[in-house]
Amino acid sequence: MIQAPKVQDMKDLTRMERIGAHSHIRGLGLDDSLEARQVSQGMVGQMEARRSAGVILNMIKEGKIAGRAILIAGQPGTGKTAIAMGMAKALGDDTPFTMMAGSEIFSLEMSKTEALTQALRRSIGVRIKEEAEIIEGEVVEIEIERSVTSGAKAGKLILKTTEMETVYDLGAKMIEQLQREKVVAGDVITIDKASSKISKLGRSFARASDYDAMGAQARFVQCPEGELEKRKEVVHTVTLHEIDVINSRAQGFLALFAGDTGEIRSEVREQIDQRVAEWREEGKAEIVPGVLFIDEVHMLDIECFSFLNRAMESDAAPIIIMATNRGFAQIRGTKYRGAHGVPIDLLDRSLIIMTRPYTEEEIRSILKIRCEEEDVEMTEEALDLLTTIGLDTSLRYSIQLITTSSLVARKRKASEVDVPDVRRVYSLFIDLKRSQQYLKEYESEYMFSEVQG
Amino acid sequence: MESSRPVRSCAIAGGKRRLHTTFPDGLEIVEEYDINSYELLSRRVKKTVELGEGKWELEVGEPPSSFNPESDLMIASSTNPIFIRKDLPTEFQWRIRNLPYPFDVYSVTGDSSTSKITIRTSNKKYFKIFEITDLFRKRLRLIPDLIRYTHQFNTLIITYPKPREILLEEAEMRRQLEEARKTRGNKPPQDGDVECVQQ
Numbered sequence: 319m320i321q322a323p324k325v326q327d328m329k330d331l332t333r334m335e336r337i338g339a340h341s342h343i344r345g346l347g348l349d350d351s352l353e354a355r356q357v358s359q360g361m362v363g364q365m366e367a368r369r370s371a372g373v374i375l376n377m378i379k380e381g382k383i384a385g386r387a388i389l390i391a392g393q394p395g396t397g398k399t400a401i402a403m404g405m406a407k408a409l410g411d412d413t414p415f416t417m418m419a420g421s422e423i424f425s426l427e428m429s430k431t432e433a434l435t436q437a438l439r440r441s442i443g444v445r446i447k448e449e450a451e452i453i454e455g456e457v458v459e460i461e462i463e464r465s466v467t468s469g470a471k472a473g474k475l476i477l478k479t480t481e482m483e484t485v486y487d488l489g490a491k492m493i494e495q496l497q498r499e500k501v502v503a504g505d506v507i508t509i510d511k512a513s514s515k516i517s518k519l520g521r522s523f524a525r526a527s528d529y530d531a532m533g534a535q536a537r538f539v540q541c542p543e544g545e546l547e548k549r550k551e552v553v554h555t556v557t558l559h560e561i562d563v564i565n566s567r568a569q570g571f572l573a574l575f576a577g578d579t580g581e582i583r584s585e586v587r588e589q590i591d592q593r594v595a596e597w598r599e600e601g602k603a604e605i606v607p608g609v610l611f612i613d614e615v616h617m618l619d620i621e622c623f624s625f626l627n628r629a630m631e632s633d634a635a636p637i638i639i640m641a642t643n644r645g646f647a648q649i650r651g652t653k654y655r656g657a658h659g660v661p662i663d664l665l666d667r668s669l670i671i672m673t674r675p676y677t678e679e680e681i682r683s684i685l686k687i688r689c690e691e692e693d694v695e696m697t698e699e700a701l702d703l704l705t706t707i708g709l710d711t712s713l714r715y716s717i718q719l720i721t722t723s724s725l726v727a728r729k730r731k732a733s734e735v736d737v738p739d740v741r742r743v744y745s746l747f748i749d750l751k752r753s754q755q756y757l758k759e760y761e762s763e764y765m766f767s768e769v770q771g
Numbered sequence: 772m773e774s775s776r777p778v779r780s781c782a783i784a785g786g787k788r789r790l791h792t793t794f795p796d797g798l799e800i801v802e803e804y805d806i807n808s809y810e811l812l813s814r815r816v817k818k819t820v821e822l823g824e825g826k827w828e829l830e831v832g833e834p835p836s837s838f839n840p841e842s843d844l845m846i847a848s849s850t851n852p853i854f855i856r857k858d859l860p861t862e863f864q865w866r867i868r869n870l871p872y873p874f875d876v877y878s879v880t881g882d883s884s885t886s887k888i889t890i891r892t893s894n895k896k897y898f899k900i901f902e903i904t905d906l907f908r909k910r911l912r913l914i915p916d917l918i919r920y921t922h923q924f925n926t927l928i929i930t931y932p933k934p935r936e937i938l939l940e941e942a943e944m945r946r947q948l949e950e951a952r953k954t955r956g957n958k959p960p961q962d963g964d965v966e967c968v969q970q
Binding site for chain 2: 474475478479480481482483484485486487488489491492509511514544545
């Protein structure tokens with residue numbers, strides 16, 4: 319079978335995104351019957367864990383069950399965070415998904431329980447219908463001029479509907495946005511007056527001609543009717559925490575942007591809960607239960623665990639997903655050791671998903687996906703070598719060798735990463751095992767080695 | 772218990788009589804009247820919204836036109852038609868300035884079922900649907916046959932007679948304010964005076 323060469327998606331240059339550790343994940347990679355596909359949506363292997371995550375996902379989507387806890391446990395580098403990310407992506411933007419690390423709650427400005435409460439409330443969304451003022455029309459003409467002396471931009475935009483036409487003077491911010499979105503004459507756009515967001519709906523049919531070379535995404539739409547400036551009912555999702563903040567302070571929602579929310583009094587929260595319940599009865603709002611993901615959950619201490627136990631019993635609680643890489647570990651704040659560093663009463667309330675170490679084949683697939691994500695071309699031999707390194711040391715280490723070896727390859731003006739490049743970075747950067755080995759050998763030459771207690 | 776009646780306060784400031792009404796559902800209306808002629812100069816309305824503070828919206832009177840290209844977003848250019856409501860003692864009146872087209876281009880129609888007035892232009896340059904909020908608040912019907920419109924000096928003028936209920940209410944308000952003035956010793960109204968109007 320001949321494989322068609324893969325055409326790389328065109329990268330949007332204006333919106334460059336940095337590549338994170340899990341940016342290759344686009345979902346859980348399950349089919350309709352919740353069976354995990356071997357390699358899909360950036361996920362590889364961990365079939366059982368992904369299948370169980372899929373079941374949990376369905377539970378979240380139905381939104382009926384509140385306050386369940388799921389614990390994802392497994393060795394380091396077995397895809398716990400990846401599964402959580404996959405769930406977040408599969409749920410979509412509309413379901414609140416809060417990610418936090420267990421150590422985040424230890425702050426001097428806020429008590430631990432306040433931080434946890436905020437995180438819990440951040441994971442419950444409220445879908446509210448509101449009227450928004452928008453401008454919707456087809457661009458007739460767009461003129462942007464730059465002053466020769468000051469460099470300030472001045473602009474004019476003519477929009478029309480089937481019934482009317484209006485000339486707008488543009489402010490600097492708007493000009494910048496129009497240029498970023500590459501709005502040209504013939505586009506049908508909407509501008510949200512409150513948030514000043516422009517969205518392109520498509521090209522106008524009137525401007526469609528056979529000769530136009532259009533990308534695959536080009537959509538043709540009718541020129542809007544009626545008035546240019548209209549009120550539309552829009553639905554947006556805010557979290558309970560955001561409503562808390564807006565109502566807890568005189569300056570209102572500005573505190574949200576400042577990030578300076580401080581502690582929120584419980585009276586305010588009670589009031590909000592009551593009001594949201596009223597909205598729900600009136601049909602104005604809808605509750606969207608979301609997910610709170612606590613990574614490194616063994617970093618929480620016994621107080622937080624008991625608080626979580628209690629918080630989970632409330633019917634407004636989100637689904638709590640925890641992840642840990644500990645086996646038997648001390649539970650913080652106590653002298654006792656527990657499985658996964660979590661007290662048994664919380665463990666008993668959780669569904670536990672196990673992740674297992676990757677096989678050689680899986681490591682190879684993950685490395686391949688990462689190569690694509692990081693835009694690195696690699697020969698088969700080099701990939702074999704990286705896979706062996708990954709098996710021998712750790713998956714994270716071999717992933718880190720991808721970009722570094724591609725930099726080395728570029729130094730010798732090669733387009734592909736080959737075995738010598740990987741060898742070179744392998745010798746340049748030592749991994750954990752070799753580092754330990756080295757330390758053991760030369761321990762006596764390091765500082766304070768003689769004061770061993 | 773909150774009263775189910777709107778709360779009104781009235782004061783004279785800056786040479787205008789300012790009437791502030793708060794309705795039980797949270798709707799706020801601030802109206803400014805000429806001190807002597809009781810002509811409605813401007814009216815601002817603030818509706819309640821679910822999240823945060825509502826925004827004041829101008830219903831009657833001229834909008835302030837200030838545009839700072841550095842910080843502001845966008846504004847309809849000053850050469851565009853400008854829609855302004857400016858009432859007469861017995862009529863609601865709307866003026867749309869900067870409309871240079873001949874009279875036969877325009878058509879103004881009313882819809883009695885939605886109580887909305889639609890302005891169209893046959894050359895597709897201007898279009899607007901608006902409602903007479905005064906009628907809407909009093910739950911009165913729009914009678915399309917009463918709408919009149921003329922065009923002169925680049926301005927389209929639309930008028931609609933005020934219904935009896937509204938005329939009576941306005942006369943009542945005027946009478947009360949006159950009375951209040953008499954109890955204060957028949958002085959002409961001046962800044963700082965506080966008056967109260969019952970509804």
